Amino acid sequence: DAKTTQPPSMDCAEGRAANLPCNHSTISGNEYVYWYRQIHSQGPQYIIHGLKNNETNEMASLIITEDRKSSTLILPHATLRDTAVYYCIVRGLRNNFGNEKLTFGTGTRLTIIP
Amino acid sequence: NAGVTQTPKFQVLKTGQSMTLQCAQDMNHEYMSWYRQDPGMGLRLIHYSVGAGITDQGEVPNGYNVSRSTTEDFPLRLLSAAPSQTSVYFCASSPTQVRGRAFFGQGTRLTVV
Numbered sequence: 001d002a003k004t005t006q007p008p009s010m011d012c013a014e015g016r017a018a019n020l021p022c023n024h025s026t027i028s029g030n031e032y033v034y035w036y037r038q039i040h041s042q043g044p045q046y047i048i049h050g051l052k053n054n055e056t057n058e059m060a061s062l063i064i065t066e067d068r069k070s071s072t073l074i075l076p077h078a079t080l081r082d083t084a085v086y087y088c089i090v091r092g093l094r095n096n097f098g099n100e101k102l103t104f105g106t107g108t109r110l111t112i113i114p
Numbered sequence: 115n116a117g118v119t120q121t122p123k124f125q126v127l128k129t130g131q132s133m134t135l136q137c138a139q140d141m142n143h144e145y146m147s148w149y150r151q152d153p154g155m156g157l158r159l160i161h162y163s164v165g166a167g168i169t170d171q172g173e174v175p176n177g178y179n180v181s182r183s184t185t186e187d188f189p190l191r192l193l194s195a196a197p198s199q200t201s202v203y204f205c206a207s208s209p210t211q212v213r214g215r216a217f218f219g220q221g222t223r224l225t226v227v
Binding site: 043091103107 | 220
């Protein structure tokens with residue numbers, strides 16, 4: 001799986017859009033970008049994933065650059081409950097023979113400021 | 115729809131004791147896995163299963179056993195607990211078609227003294 005690089009921490013004002021960047025310059029053509037978050041002491045929570053087109057769901061939007069070497073997760077109206085560690089993960093969609101794990105790394109600690 | 119259920123939520127063991135962490139999912143997912151999370155180290159894969167009767171090792175399997183007799187259940191057994199196994203354990207399941215779309219349980223916080 002391609003390695004990802006994320007800033008260790010970010011702050012965002014409540015009600016504003018939180019934009020979390022992720023670099024994945026070694027991503028291969030069949031690898032997807034996944035985003036998860038982990039709120040303190042809870043299990044990781046899936047947010048969104050995409051291949052090359054921008055994606056949006058009820059939680060967030062995912063913007064992937066045309067060359068697919070980086071992406072941005074956007075939380076459009078951040079609330080205090082969005083304070084968490086956010087993980088950007090790259091892996092294939094289906095069978096990933098010999099490498100079944102999701103590599104979480106250290107993520108970005110996002111703090112929403114009241 | 116309960117999703118992924120882990121029991122117990124908290125456990126204290128003495129060194130050398132054995133125990134089983136339970137994990138059950140009700141989404142008919144073929145793929146299940148166990149991770150441990152330690153401070154500053156992220157989540158590390160212990161064991162995984164791609165279906166009933168099929169299991170394989172992850173990156174940190176030593177000291178742990180698994181079995182998968184049904185699609186729903188994937189228990190993790192600690193054979194002889196050691197202080198190094200003090201950690202938070204997460205179970206996850208994924209649909210076969212989208213392996214990266216994992217549903218995690220709420221975790222079991224294990225302390226070995």
